[in-house]
Structures are given as C-alpha cells and as structure tokens.
Amino acid sequence: MINLFRDEEPMDLGKARQLLDYLSRRSVSFEMPTVRAYRRMSEAERDLFNERRLQFIANAIVSTSAITDFWKMVWDASIDNYGKPWGRQGVLISGPSTSGKTSACVAVMTSMLRRVSRGFPEWRECGYLPILYIRAPKYATPRGLLLAIAAALGLEPGGRASLEDLSVMVAPVMADVRVRLVIVDEVHRMSADNVNSVTTADLLKAITDEIPATFVFSGIGIESSGLLAGALGQQLVGRNSRQIMRLFSDSGPSERQAWADVVASVVANGCLFGESDVDAARLYNRTKGSLGAVAHVLNTAAKRLIMSGIRPEEEVLTDDLLEAISVPLGVEDDSPLPLDDPMVTAQPNPKQRTTRGRGHDSAHSRSTRPS
Ligand SMILES: Nc1ncnc2c1ncn2[C@@H]1O[C@H](COP(=O)(O)OP(=O)(O)O)[C@@H](O)[C@H]1O
Numbered sequence: 001m002i003n004l005f006r007d008e009e010p011m012d013l014g015k016a017r018q019l020l021d022y023l024s025r026r027s028v029s030f031e032m033p034t035v036r037a038y039r040r041m042s043e044a045e046r047d048l049f050n051e052r053r054l055q056f057i058a059n060a061i062v063s064t065s066a067i068t069d070f071w072k073m074v075w076d077a078s079i080d081n082y083g084k085p086w087g088r089q090g091v092l093i094s095g096p097s098t099s100g101k102t103s104a105c106v107a108v109m110t111s112m113l114r115r116v117s118r119g120f121p122e123w124r125e126c127g128y129l130p131i132l133y134i135r136a137p138k139y140a141t142p143r144g145l146l147l148a149i150a151a152a153l154g155l156e157p158g159g160r161a162s163l164e165d166l167s168v169m170v171a172p173v174m175a176d177v178r179v180r181l182v183i184v185d186e187v188h189r190m191s192a193d194n195v196n197s198v199t200t201a202d203l204l205k206a207i208t209d210e211i212p213a214t215f216v217f218s219g220i221g222i223e224s225s226g227l228l229a230g231a232l233g234q235q236l237v238g239r240n241s242r243q244i245m246r247l248f249s250d251s252g253p254s255e256r257q258a259w260a261d262v263v264a265s266v267v268a269n270g271c272l273f274g275e276s277d278v279d280a281a282r283l284y285n286r287t288k289g290s291l292g293a294v295a296h297v298l299n300t301a302a303k304r305l306i307m308s309g310i311r312p313e314e315e316v317l318t319d320d321l322l323e324a325i326s327v328p329l330g331v332e333d334d335s336p337l338p339l340d341d342p343m344v345t346a347q348p349n350p351k352q353r354t355t356r357g358r359g360h361d362s363a364h365s366r367s368t369r370p371s
C-alpha cells in the first residue's frame with residue numbers, strides 16, 4: 001500500500017535553505033525498471049518505487065521553447081551583470097494564471113544551481129545561498145517585500161523593524177551569502193494601481209541596484225500593470241528582458257507538432273510501463289492549448305493508474321480514462337479562460353518528441369484569443 005503520510009523534508013521554497021535542498025534533490029529524469037524487474041520487487045519495494053513515481057510526476061517540468069528562451073535570458077543577464085556595479089539587467093516573466101510561470105522559474109533555478117555547483121561546488125560548505133525565491137506577499141508594501149527577503153535569508157528582524165532598518169539589515173547579508181539570482185514571483189499581487197506601486201517600483205529598482213544579483217520578476221500581466229507604470233516602472237522595464245508565457249496554438253503544422261511534442265513529453269513524464277498512444281488533437285480541443293490543463297489531465301490519469309495497482313502492461317492512458325478527468329475550471333466548454341494578459345501563442349520547440357499525429361479537426365480551428 002502506498003503511504004501518503006510518510007515524513008517529508010520541509011519544503012518552503014520561500015526559505016533559501018529549503019529551496020536549495022529541494023533544487024539539489026530535484027531529479028529531471030526518472031529511470032524506469034523493466035517490467036520483469038518491477039515484478040521481482042517485494043511489495044515494500046514496489047510501494048516505495050510507486051511513491052517515487054508519484055513524487056516525480058508531481059515535480060516534473062517539461063522543457064518547452066518558452067522555458068529554454070527564459071533560461072537563456074536569465075543566464076545572459078547573469079553574465080552581463082557579473083562584476084557590474086550598476087545598471088544591472090533583470091528578466092520579467094509574464095503570462096496568465098497556470099500558464100507555467102512558476103514552473104519555468106523552478107526549471108531556471110534548477111539550471112542555475114547546476115551551473116553554480118559546477119563552477120563552485122563548495123557553495124554549501126561556505127554557507128552561501130546563491131538563489132532566493134520570494135512570493136510577493138498579498139498587497140505587499142516595500143516593507144512586506146523586504147520582510148519576505150529577510151525570511152528567505154533566515155533573518156528575524158522583529159515586527160517593529162522599519163523599511164530603513166530592513167534595508168540596512170538585508171542588503172549586506174545578501175552580499176555575504178553571495179545571492180546571485182533572486183526570483184520574485186506573484187509580483188502582480190503587489191502591483192495593484194495604488195499608491196504603493198510607486199514605492200514598490202522604487203524599492204525594486206533600489207534593491208536591484210544595490211544587490212549584485214540578477215532579479216527575475218514573475219507575475220500575471222506585469223508588463224501592463226501599475227507596478228511598471230510611471231517613470232521608475234519604465235526604468236525597470238528598460239532594464240529587463242521579457243518572457244511572455246503563451247497558450248499553444250493549433251494554427252499550422254509546426255504549431256500542432258509543438259503541441260504533440262509537449263503532450264508526448266508530459267506522457268513520458270507519467271512514468272508508466274504501458275505504451276500510451278494519446279490523441280494530442282483531442283486534448284487540444286479540451287484544453288485549448290493550455291500546458292497547465294493538459295498536464296493536469298495526463299498527470300492525474302497517470303497517478304490514478306499507479307494508485308490502482310493494475311498490472312504494469314495495463315498502465316496505459318486510454319481515451320476513456322483521459323475523458324473521465326475534467327479539465328481545470330475555466331478551460332473546458334468554451335468558458336472564458338482566466339486570463340489577464342493579451343493571449344499570444346507558443347512557439348514550437350523543435351527538439352521535442354512526437355505523439356499520435358491525427359491532425360486537428362476543423363472544430364477547433366478557432367482562435368486561441370480570448371473573446
Ligand atoms: N513546463 C511544464 N511542465 C509540466 N507541467 C507544467 C509546466 N508548466 C506548467 N505545468 C503545470 O501547470 C500547472 C500550473 O503551472 P504554474 O507554473 O503553477 O503556472 P503559473 O505560475 O503561471 O500560474 C502546474 O501545476 C504544472 O502541473
């Protein structure tokens with residue numbers, strides 16, 4: 001029996017040590033045993049293996065062309081920023097809810113930690129915290145954001161610390177522990193067009209000036225939000241390259257291929273023994289090209305098969321099984337997508353694998369733009 005209540009390592013990505021442990025442990029591929037080897041496992045071994053499969057599925061990230069482009073921007077900015085005392089570059093990543101922004105950030109942090117570890121394997125022994133991930137607190141003021149950064153660093157500034165106290169405390173620690181990449185996610189939560197957005201833009205610019213790290217700001221529609229309005233915001237825009245997360249399109253053969261490839265990659269990450277022949281076009285119809293939605297359907301189906309304990313060769317994603325899993329709210333049945341961004345369509349990643357190529361039927365040649 002799979003044990004869903006095993007003691008787990010704590011995993012608050014907003015605490016740098018836990019984040020770095022998580023990123024170091026994160027596997028980007030999963031080795032499947034042969035069916036024979038699986039059969040030979042004791043019941044306890046099999047349960048453990050199945051728990052590992054479920055864990056992998058829950059953390060798997062498919063490398064799309066958007067993620068590759070985003071990583072390149074972050075890496076290029078890091079190189080540009082190296083040794084540069086002012087005018088450092090940052091990266092903005094923007095897109096609708098569930099378009100894969102946080103997943104892309106996790107993929108980029110994983111790649112960055114690999115690079116750091118290759119260049120300086122002793123970072124851990126030295127007590128360095130090369131990457132911070134901060135979720136902007138809701139309605140955060142600059143002080144709230146600095147408190148989140150302090151918490152990520154393991155500092156306890158006390159409830160009364162002023163903005164000034166916090167800046168004085170945080171900046172030198174960030175330099176000491178050699179923070180090189182800071183991801184501020186959910187930036188839209190602090191960017192409502194209110195008085196704070198002026199000071200928030202001010203703070204963001206000030207910390208990016210002060211800290212010799214590369215900053216990534218991630219959020220819904222941030223390029224058009226209040227945060228980046230005004231002179232300071234515009235200065236931030238000018239300093240940042242931008243990655244927009246898009247829905248996949250079905251408007252041409254290369255777009256359809258890119259979708260089929262991404263579906264095949266999600267299927268492969270399902271770690272099943274059976275060979276699944278998934279109808280990518282049908283899934284496009286249901287999910288409207290949302291990677292988040294298709295990952296939900298395919299991953300849920302894979303997890304159900306694993307939990308069901310059926311024979312390994314029968315672990316196959318069938319149309320019936322997929323059909324029984326509902327697409328997350330707001331995506332299926334022509335209901336409006338939960339979008340805050342102008343909808344743009346994804347570029348194919350030529351390096352990905354393929355899936356059943358039924359071609360897309362005319363019923364879903366509709367535009368992927370929101371009505
Ligand atoms: N590249 C990807 N590979 C696999 N799954 C993904 C990918 N991008 C998004 N997902 C799935 O979609 C869900 C929503 O993605 P997330 O990164 O949280 O979106 P956002 O931060 O834009 O709201 C995730 O839980 C994940 O299951």
Ligand SMILES: [Mg+2]
Nearest residue numbers: 101102103185
């Ligand atoms: Mg997110």
